[in-house]
Amino acid sequence: MKQKSFFQAVGIILGMIIIGCILSIFGCSSGGHTPSGxxxxxxxxxxxxxxxxxxxxxxxxxxxxxxxxxxxxxxxxxxxxxxxxxxxxxxxxxxxxxxxxxxxxxxxxxxxxxxxxxxxxxxxxxxxxxxxxxxxxxxxxxxxxxxxxxxxxxxxxxxxxxxxxxxxxxxxxxxxxxxxxxxxxxxxxxxxxxxxxxxxxxVDDPGKWEVATVYPPAGNIKKGDSVKLQHKHMGKVKMYYTLDGSMPGENATLYNPSTYQPELNQPIVINQDTCIKVVVKGFGKYDSDMAEYHYQIK
Incomplete structure (x- = not known):
C-alpha cells in the first residue's frame, strides 16, 4: 500500500508540473496587451x-x-x-x-x-x-x-x-x-x-506655386453674382484672399478650407465694384505671386 501511495503521489506531482507548463505556454502567447506599433x-x-x-x-x-x-x-x-x-x-x-x-x-x-x-x-x-x-x-x-x-x-x-x-x-x-x-x-x-x-x-529651386485663376473672368459682372477661385493643385494648396485692397496674408480669408467638404469652399459674392487679391500657399514651393482680379457691377 505504501508503494502504491508513493507512485500516486509522484503521478500527481508530474501532472501538476505538466499542467503548469501548459498554462505557462498559453500565458506567454496570449497574456498582456502591447500598444499599437x-x-x-x-x-x-x-x-x-x-x-x-x-x-x-x-x-x-x-x-x-x-x-x-x-x-x-x-x-x-x-x-x-x-x-x-x-x-x-x-x-x-x-x-x-x-x-x-x-x-x-x-x-x-x-x-x-x-x-x-x-x-x-x-x-x-x-x-x-x-x-x-x-x-x-x-x-x-x-x-x-x-x-x-x-x-x-x-x-x-x-x-x-x-x-x-x-x-x-x-x-x-x-x-x-x-x-x-x-x-x-x-x-x-x-x-x-x-x-x-x-x-x-x-539643391533644385522649388519655384513658386502658380497663381490662382477665377471664373468668370475679371470684368463686368451682375450684382449678386459670384466668383470662384480655381487652382490645378486644389488638394495641395490653400488660397487666401482679400476684398479690401490689402495684401493677403495668414489672416486673410481662406477660400478652400476643406478637401472633403466642397460645400465649405464658398464662391465670392460680388455686390459692388470689387478687387479680389489672392495668394496661393502650400508645402513644397514658395508662395505664389499675388494675383488681382477687378470686377465692375454692370
Whole structure:
C-alpha cells in the first residue's frame, strides 16, 4: 500500500508540473496587451536613408543613432488642423529634424527636402518651411486664438498620441514627421509623413506655386453674382484672399478650407465694384505671386 501511495503521489506531482507548463505556454502567447506599433519597434530597428545632391554624401541613420545626437531630443504638445477641417491636439517625443539633417551633412545650398514613407506617401518642403520658419503649438487652435502660442520644433517622432494633451500618453509607433503650425489657421496634418523611410535633399529651386485663376473672368459682372477661385493643385494648396485692397496674408480669408467638404469652399459674392487679391500657399514651393482680379457691377 505504501508503494502504491508513493507512485500516486509522484503521478500527481508530474501532472501538476505538466499542467503548469501548459498554462505557462498559453500565458506567454496570449497574456498582456502591447500598444499599437510598440511591438514593431522592439523587433526591428527603424532606419532612415538620406539621399540627394543636397547632402555631402548619401547615408543611413538608425533611430538609436538619432537619439545619440546632442541636443536633438524634443517632446511637446502639438496643435494641428486637417483637411476636413478638424482641429486636434497631439503629444509627441522625437528628434529635431534640424539636428538630423545637420548630422546627415545637409549643404548650405540645399533648397528642397522630400520626406518619403514606406506606404508610398510623401511630402515635400522648402528648406525655409522645414528648417527656418518659426512654428508653434497653439493651445487655443479650436478657437483660432493665437496669443498663448509656444515655440516648437518639427521632429521625427518615435512616440506620439493623437487627441491627447498628456505627454505620458505618448506611445511608441513607426517614425513620423511632425510638422507644427506656422500660424493658427494653417492646415498642417496633411504634411505629416508616417513610417519615414527616406529623406531626399536637393539643391533644385522649388519655384513658386502658380497663381490662382477665377471664373468668370475679371470684368463686368451682375450684382449678386459670384466668383470662384480655381487652382490645378486644389488638394495641395490653400488660397487666401482679400476684398479690401490689402495684401493677403495668414489672416486673410481662406477660400478652400476643406478637401472633403466642397460645400465649405464658398464662391465670392460680388455686390459692388470689387478687387479680389489672392495668394496661393502650400508645402513644397514658395508662395505664389499675388494675383488681382477687378470686377465692375454692370
Amino acid at each position: 510598440q511591438a514593431g519597434n522592439t523587433t526591428r530597428e527603424e532606419v532612415v536613408h538620406f539621399t540627394g545632391n543636397g547632402l555631402m554624401k548619401e547615408s543611413r541613420m538608425t533611430l538609436s543613432q538619432m537619439l545619440e545626437l546632442p541636443n536633438a531630443h524634443f517632446e511637446h504638445r502639438y496643435s494641428l488642423i486637417n483637411n476636413w477641417p478638424n482641429e486636434k491636439m497631439l503629444v509627441a517625443r522625437g528628434v529635431k529634424i534640424s539636428e538630423i539633417l545637420k548630422a546627415a551633412g545637409i549643404k548650405d545650398e540645399a533648397k528642397c527636402i522630400l520626406v518619403k514613407g514606406e506606404d508610398g506617401y510623401e511630402c515635400s518642403y522648402t528648406r525655409e518651411q522645414l528648417l527656418e520658419t518659426k512654428r508653434f503649438y497653439f493651445p487655443g487652435v479650436r478657437e483660432r486664438e493665437a496669443s498663448r502660442a509656444e515655440l516648437v520644433e518639427p521632429i521625427i517622432a518615435y512616440e506620439y498620441m493623437e487627441d491627447s494633451e498628456q505627454l505620458s500618453e505618448a506611445r511608441a509607433d513607426r517614425l513620423c514627421l511632425i510638422m507644427p503650425q506656422a500660424y493658427v489657421n494653417e492646415q498642417n496634418q496633411h504634411s505629416f509623413v508616417k513610417a519615414v523611410s527616406e529623406i531626399h535633399v536637393t
